[in-house]
Amino acid sequence: xxxxxxxxxxxxxxxxxxxxxxxxxxxxxxxxxxxxxxxxxxxxxxxxxxxxxxxxxxxxxxxxxxxxxxxxxxxxxxxxxxxxxxxxxxxxxxxxxxxxxxxxxxxxxxxxxxxxxxxxxxxxxxxxxxxxxxxxxxxxxxxxxxxxxxxxxxxxxxxxxxxxxxxxxxxxxxxxxxxxxxxxxxxxxxxxxxxxxxxxxxxxxxxxxxxxxxxxxxxxxxxxxxxxxxxxxxxxxxxxxxxxxxxxxxxxxxxxxxxxxxxxxxxxxxxxxxxxxxxxxxxxxxxxxxxxxxxxxxxxxxxxxxxxxxxxxxxxxxxxxxxxxxxxxxxxxxxxxxxxxxxxxxxxxxxxxxxxxxxxxxxxxxxxxxxxxxxxxxxxxxxxxxxxx
Numbered sequence: 001x002x003x004x005x006x007x008x009x010x011x012x013x014x015x016x017x018x019x020x021x022x023x024x025x026x027x028x029x030x031x032x033x034x035x036x037x038x039x040x041x042x043x044x045x046x047x048x049x050x051x052x053x054x055x056x057x058x059x060x061x062x063x064x065x066x067x068x069x070x071x072x073x074x075x076x077x078x079x080x081x082x083x084x085x086x087x088x089x090x091x092x093x094x095x096x097x098x099x100x101x102x103x104x105x106x107x108x109x110x111x112x113x114x115x116x117x118x119x120x121x122x123x124x125x126x127x128x129x130x131x132x133x134x135x136x137x138x139x140x141x142x143x144x145x146x147x148x149x150x151x152x153x154x155x156x157x158x159x160x161x162x163x164x165x166x167x168x169x170x171x172x173x174x175x176x177x178x179x180x181x182x183x184x185x186x187x188x189x190x191x192x193x194x195x196x197x198x199x200x201x202x203x204x205x206x207x208x209x210x211x212x213x214x215x216x217x218x219x220x221x222x223x224x225x226x227x228x229x230x231x232x233x234x235x236x237x238x239x240x241x242x243x244x245x246x247x248x249x250x251x252x253x254x255x256x257x258x259x260x261x262x263x264x265x266x267x268x269x270x271x272x273x274x275x276x277x278x279x280x281x282x283x284x285x286x287x288x289x290x291x292x293x294x295x296x297x298x299x300x301x302x303x304x305x306x307x308x309x310x311x312x313x314x315x316x317x318x319x320x321x322x323x324x325x326x327x328x329x330x331x332x333x334x335x336x337x338x339x340x341x342x343x344x345x346x347x348x349x350x351x352x353x354x355x356x357x358x359x360x361x362x363x364x365x366x367x368x369x370x371x372x373x374x375x376x377x378x379x380x381x382x383x384x385x386x387x388x389x
């Protein structure tokens with residue numbers, strides 16, 4: 001009888017344990033109904049397909065992403081592109097712009113009180129409660145480390161007064177950076193008809209962000225403990241690319257039903273940041289690694305003075321009257337570097353653009369660098385220098 005009771009008790013215990021596990025898993029999955037709980041990604045099998053990420057640099061690269069692009073952060077030169085200019089939804093990669101605005105317009109030490117609106121937002125959250133007092137700096141870590149939609153709303157309400165006003169700031173700020181093919185309707189990136197961008201625009205935003213020390217910290221660190229800045233909690237970065245590629249130093253994941261799985265990455269290669277964007281890409285980790293391997297195997301990065309290029313092109317005279325500048329560009333074996341001097345209809349003044357240095361492939365101009373006058377002179381004097389009269 002005692003043995004029977006013991007068996008029954010054991011069976012009940014097992015059933016209760018199974019029921020609790022099922023409930024816990026269901027609760028976790030239910031959080032992902034909005035398709036924006038990026039913490040679910042931490043449960044994915046984290047496989048590294050090393051052989052699959054090898055590339056043949058002699059063949060064009062095509063990847064399993066709807067949109068993808070790679071640029072050099074310093075020169076903004078496009079190094080590789082696959083439908084990178086198409087307008088599409090971009091999920092939480094939106095938060096790159098939200099963080100840039102907070103860095104530019106917000107007081108990072110300012111205390112922000114979490115509203116009910118922020119604490120009740122759906123999708124991926126840090127878990128801030130209404131009434132909590134969080135510094136703007138901590139909100140930035142919640143935004144970028146944990147992809148917190150609650151952090152996004154709190155930042156928007158503090159800086160813009162409302163989500164709607166903050167969206168206007170987002171669009172104005174983006175246009176000031178030359179981002180003209182994107183439109184922002186929220187600080188978090190949940191799907192909506194008028195919220196869209198392109199891989200190229202996101203790459204340009206990221207290149208801008210990587211110029212800020214604060215931005216580099218909030219996208220590049222793996223863990224921030226609360227003691228460092230007197231935060232309310234510790235933060236672990238959910239961006240697995242930081243663990244996947246040596247030199248990876250950011251930036252942001254994204255995931256919604258409309259946008260699919262997205263990833264904006266920065267990888268430091270020989271002292272320069274390569275920005276890689278993949279949108280609507282199921283295998284975003286491996287695809288990003290494959291693009292990076294392809295870019296560094298097919299591009300040579302040069303840093304040279306514009307005056308040295310002019311001297312090489314037998315235009316040393318022009319080099320004597322322009323502002324010297326070290327220019328950086330990536331080029332492939334078949335690329336060419338050309339110098340174009342513009343015709344003048346008037347005298348030359350300091351600051352005038354006299355021509356340009358172009359990097360071209362077989363189809364188009366990939367990058368250009370202006371040649372800017374550092375002197376005043378007559379049109380005739382300029383022509384004498386160019387044509388060596």
